[in-house]
Amino acid sequence: MKEIEYTINDPNGIHARPAGVLVKALKSFNSKVTIFKGDKNVDMKKLLALMGMGIKQGDTIKVQIEGDDEEACAAELEKSLKENF
Amino acid sequence: MQVATGKSVLNGIAIGKIKVYTPPKVVISEKLVDDTDAELARFEEAREKAIEQQNALYEKAVIDAGEDSAEVFSVHAMMLEDDDLIDATKEIIQTQKHNAEYAVKTAFNNQARVFAEMDDPYMKERSADIYDIEQAVLNILFGIDPESMQGNEPAILVANDLTPSETVRLDKSKLLGIITREGSLNSHTAILARSMGIPALVQCGEVASKWDGKIAILDGYNACAYIEPTEDLMISLRNKRDADTKQKALLQELKGQSNTTIDGKTIKVYANIGGPSDIGLVQQNDAGGVGLFRSEFVYLNSKDYPTEEEQFNAYRLAVESLAPKQVIIRTCDIGADKQVDYMNLTKEENPAMGCRAIRLCLTRREFFKTQLKALLRASAYGNLGIMFPMIISSRELHECKELIQECTAELEEKGYTVGKYSIGVMIETPAAVMIADELAEECDFLSIGTNDLTQYTLAIDRQNAALDPFLDTHHPAVLKEIKMTIEAGHRHGAWVGICGELGSDLTLTETFLRYGVDELSVNPVSILPLRKVIRGIDLRK
Numbered sequence: 001m002k003e004i005e006y007t008i009n010d011p012n013g014i015h016a017r018p019a020g021v022l023v024k025a026l027k028s029f030n031s032k033v034t035i036f037k038g039d040k041n042v043d044m045k046k047l048l049a050l051m052g053m054g055i056k057q058g059d060t061i062k063v064q065i066e067g068d069d070e071e072a073c074a075a076e077l078e079k080s081l082k083e084n085f
Numbered sequence: 086m087q088v089a090t091g092k093s094v095l096n097g098i099a100i101g102k103i104k105v106y107t108p109p110k111v112v113i114s115e116k117l118v119d120d121t122d123a124e125l126a127r128f129e130e131a132r133e134k135a136i137e138q139q140n141a142l143y144e145k146a147v148i149d150a151g152e153d154s155a156e157v158f159s160v161h162a163m164m165l166e167d168d169d170l171i172d173a174t175k176e177i178i179q180t181q182k183h184n185a186e187y188a189v190k191t192a193f194n195n196q197a198r199v200f201a202e203m204d205d206p207y208m209k210e211r212s213a214d215i216y217d218i219e220q221a222v223l224n225i226l227f228g229i230d231p232e233s234m235q236g237n238e239p240a241i242l243v244a245n246d247l248t249p250s251e252t253v254r255l256d257k258s259k260l261l262g263i264i265t266r267e268g269s270l271n272s273h274t275a276i277l278a279r280s281m282g283i284p285a286l287v288q289c290g291e292v293a294s295k296w297d298g299k300i301a302i303l304d305g306y307n308a309c310a311y312i313e314p315t316e317d318l319m320i321s322l323r324n325k326r327d328a329d330t331k332q333k334a335l336l337q338e339l340k341g342q343s344n345t346t347i348d349g350k351t352i353k354v355y356a357n358i359g360g361p362s363d364i365g366l367v368q369q370n371d372a373g374g375v376g377l378f379r380s381e382f383v384y385l386n387s388k389d390y391p392t393e394e395e396q397f398n399a400y401r402l403a404v405e406s407l408a409p410k411q412v413i414i415r416t417c418d419i420g421a422d423k424q425v426d427y428m429n430l431t432k433e434e435n436p437a438m439g440c441r442a443i444r445l446c447l448t449r450r451e452f453f454k455t456q457l458k459a460l461l462r463a464s465a466y467g468n469l470g471i472m473f474p475m476i477i478s479s480r481e482l483h484e485c486k487e488l489i490q491e492c493t494a495e496l497e498e499k500g501y502t503v504g505k506y507s508i509g510v511m512i513e514t515p516a517a518v519m520i521a522d523e524l525a526e527e528c529d530f531l532s533i534g535t536n537d538l539t540q541y542t543l544a545i546d547r548q549n550a551a552l553d554p555f556l557d558t559h560h561p562a563v564l565k566e567i568k569m570t571i572e573a574g575h576r577h578g579a580w581v582g583i584c585g586e587l588g589s590d591l592t593l594t595e596t597f598l599r600y601g602v603d604e605l606s607v608n609p610v611s612i613l614p615l616r617k618v619i620r621g622i623d624l625r626k
Contacts, residue, residue: 009388016211017156020163048167048196054205083392 002065002074010085013056016047018084023047025076031067033077086314091264091289093308094275098326099262099284100319103312104240105297106247108220111227116184124178128185131225136165138221139250146253150280151365152402157249161218170196186226193219217248235259241303241310243296252277262303264310266292280365286310336613340371344616346598347623353604354612354619355413357584360386361402366609367410374411376532376606377472377584378403380456381418384425390452396459401466408467413509413532413606417456418442418474437546442475447484457492465504472509472532477516479523486527511584513537518566521573531574532606535585539563558586559593568600575601582606591618598622 008014026033026045033044037059042049044063055061065074118124139162146155164170170192177188197215200208224231231254235242239259246267252274260283268274268287278285284305302311302322311318345351355376356367367375383391383399404412419425420441433439446453460471473485486508493503507529512518514537525531540547542563545556567583574581582604587593589607594615597605607615 012207013205015207016160016163016214020160024163043168046167046169047163048199049169051208051211052199052203054203054208056205082389083395 029073089291091286094285097284099303106244355606400463404467413470464506525577525579535587
């Protein structure tokens with residue numbers, strides 16, 4: 001299992017459009033991706049659930065990636081977080 | 086006469102009959118079904134069709150209203166792919182044996198409520214998106230065609246509210262104006278109306294269904310609507326509207342026409358743009374291409390150095406969507422009055438004469454190479470020109486070209502294709518004018534940046550208002566430099582354009598044509614007025 005911790009830089013937090021692009025990218029991997037914020041967690045491959053977390057600038061999130069392609073998936077996710085959030 | 090007030094989205098006047106737009110009342114009954122598989126299939130089919138519709142609306146909105154306004158539809162399409170929403174709907178059909186309509190309404194409303202209850206105002210507004218896609222799926226299930234609700238004759242549409250999907254779907258040839266009870270100046274719908282150039286009044290509390298069929302004037306200048314206006318008012322506002330339309334129509338007439346003088350000389354009229362979101366404006370105003378695509382937006386809109394991939398996507402979008410038209414992208418022009426925090430630029434005594442534009446790029450070569458690689462990769466998708474700003478010596482141009490070779494080799498090693506592209510130099514300093522011959526020999530085109538050229542020639546800071554009495558924007562020295570540059574370019578087979586503000590100065594168009602200018606690149610809204618002037622010039626006289 002891989003784990004990523006990231007603090008959101010984008011003043012808009014996790015907005016619909018970039019979140020949609022991210023979810024699409026994650027769906028191409030087999031791994032299970034779970035995002036944690038505080039005591040809440042959801043499946044990160046689900047756009048509306050991800051948006052429903054209301055992640056804002058300054059929030060620290062933790063993501064767990066588990067599966068046969070977790071290495072590649074984690075790399076892609078990390079890159080996308082840095083570029084868009 | 087009744088006067089109704091609201092908030093105006095656009096300065097413009099619409100006169101015509103009112104059509105009250107009432108979304109069809111769909112009664113969703115809680116019906117039980119036997120064949121749940123058939124019901125699931127109906128939902129799936131409607132959902133897929135709704136996704137197709139949203140994608141089509143996105144394409145339409147990009148052209149009608151620009152990339153930024155269109156984004157909402159691509160978000161809608163993605164929401165319709167959401168597993169939770171799909172599962173929730175299917176669950177209601179499967180386990181409760183309800184019909185698809187009821188299931189969609191229940192599941193989508195639940196999701197909309199989740200958003201509506203969030204603290205964040207942005208997320209709160211997303212509930213409107215869910216209602217919008219819910220309506221889209223229900224319309225398909227009911228076989229309702231929303232376009233049919235607009236009526237058959239041109240009208241001012243009056244509605245309680247319009248969703249973005251409804252707004253984009255409206256047939257513009259039958260749409261004179263929009264009045265809604267709800268909505269805000271910054272709602273998606275208002276933004277769409279503005280970018281489509283349709284007068285609209287929002288938050289008009291007086292909206293009433295009895296207005297249907299009555300004559301009205303929507304006065305966007307004064308943010309009000311007159312229902313059954315008096316004769317005097319009708320005459321004066323009709324005159325005002327006709328003056329507006331005449332100007333617009335005249336310009337529309339020029340669309341598709343060539344930029345040719347009476348005696349037959351044709352030049353290129355291109356657009357200056359600041360980012361991919363302006364692509365719609367380039368098309369709407371019938372530009373021949375893009376003469377100056379300022380690439381600064383990739384740096385200014387970012388909190389850290391933009392990656393090659395991010396830049397490539399932005400450049401490719403422009404080059405690909407405008408192909409085969411030429412798109413000239415100016416490389417990074419950061420420095421002087423354009424500052425970026427993360428770049429940690431050294432504070433300079435005199436930034437206008439400091440480490441800016443190409444000087445910065447040739448100092449930070451890895452940074453520059455990221456942009457060049459993104460550009461070279463984009464070159465495979467259309468007709469790209471790469472233009473270097475603030476060049477004052479041939480050596481700088483050589484170095485830029487060497488870096489391009491280096492980047493090309495590195496990209497090809499990685500398996501990327503690099504397409505054809507042309508190379509140009511901006512002429513922004515007296516030094517560049519003096520060596521224009523040498524520069525022209527080694528590139529495909531020269532583009533004169535008159536703002537900087539004027540500032541550096543006259544030694545006048547253009548942002549210092551106290552110097553206005555000394556600033557002659559038509560200074561003979563600057564005009565002479567433009568003439569010299571054009572002649573030098575032509576001696577070496579390079580075409581020469583003007584991309585600074587003087588390019589859209591209609592009192593100079595004839596002068597530039599006499600100098601032999603090949604291209605003028607101006608703000609998108611100035612393209613058609615400029616074409617009109619060119620078509621009225623006779624160089625034999």
